[in-house]
């Protein structure tokens with residue numbers, strides 16, 4: 001969906017009192033000067049979409065003034081030189097008149113073209129500014145092709161690049177796309193993905209969606225993956241290495257499971273991944289039809305910073321975490337297909353919308369399977385959580401605490417308390433309706449949406465649960481029932 005607007009320059013305001021001739025002349029002169037300044041200085045800037053979509057947590061993330069529709073990514077991985085090189089064509093639609101656009105890429109750009117015309121560009125860290133050869137009008141579609149190369153491991157900084165004895169994975173949240181393809185790297189702008197991976201002969205290469213083809217070309221194995229539904233940039237990934245891949249159809253839906261052969265328990269993990277279809281069914285009972293055309297899962301050899309990441313159509317699992325508690329982890333990551341992937345964040349401040357829902361889904365699926373009421377978690381955590389967990393304002397946790405335990409646990413408690421306040425039928429109807437309509441939406445929008453489905457005023461409820469850095473009172477208004 002579209003991105004946040006940047007503030008525009010304000011025109012000077014003329015006073016309402018009847019002015020004298022001198023004042024009129026001065027005002028007229030100033031106005032003319034202002035218009036000249038506006039034309040000379042501001043118009044060229046106004047048509048640069050700007051770096052960043054306007055996310056206050058990550059001001060430089062993405063680019064303004066356009067809506068990405070599709071990325072056609074074609075990259076080659078060279079083992080010997082740890083070099084990733086290739087081209088990506090981004091097709092996008094301008095949301096305002098543009099003479100320049102910004103995309104995020106950490107690898108070095110060699111060439112940019114708009115259609116067939118080579119264009120000028122500058123690269124400042126991850127920010128690539130492309131001067132359009134042909135400016136575009138608001139509403140017009142345009143395509144940019146960038147050629148680039150580099151070692152993602154040298155520019156990964158905070159993480160996202162994993163080399164495990166030659167098995168290469170790029171994946172991370174909130175961002176990893178700039179390590180392998182140029183994009184409007186922000187969850188408010190999901191787009192279709194078409195991924196071609198050219199890898200050393202005999203290696204497997206996994207990405208998102210369906211496997212369109214696996215061929216050999218120029219002495220390399222070429223794996224082509226295609227997604228039929230848009231996704232946020234951080235929900236795309238690749239894994240290259242010695243993987244066993246199983247494909248088939250279950251419940252009428254194609255699946256792809258991949259497990260690294262570096263893992264000593266690869267057979268066991270493959271069997272575990274086959275539980276995916278059953279878990280998807282359990283989630284469908286609660287939240288309505290699975291929103292995508294493929295299901296799957298990947299267990300890699302890397303010691304990720306995360307236990308699981310909700311890669312679209314196939315979550316990526318850290319093997320030890322999957323082994324330790326596969327059901328809880330898989331329910332959580334697969335619940336994100338509804339909450340986080342089909343409905344993406346408007347901004348990173350809205351992380352509650354991903355993690356509160358996915359964690360509460362674990363409790364809901366457990367209750368549905370006869371493992372005990374979800375409400376026991378609400379009461380149990382309320383009594384047992386340490387005091388400091390209540391200090392984080394989960395409606396605005398800040399960029400450093402996006403994945404703080406409070407966002408997950410207090411978030412899920414909020415959802416259970418909301419369920420208690422609204423009643424089961426209204427709550428589940430709301431969850432389904434929210435999950436089934438794709439797009440990018442904020443927590444603020446969710447609060448309005450929940451209010452429309454509730455029969456009582458929820459403003460005090462939300463203030464207590466998500467806006468106040470203190471433990472909510474144990475009251476019926478806050479969703480506590482006997």
Ligand SMILES: [Zn+2]
Pocket residue numbers: 332333336354355358
């Ligand atoms: Zn999660």
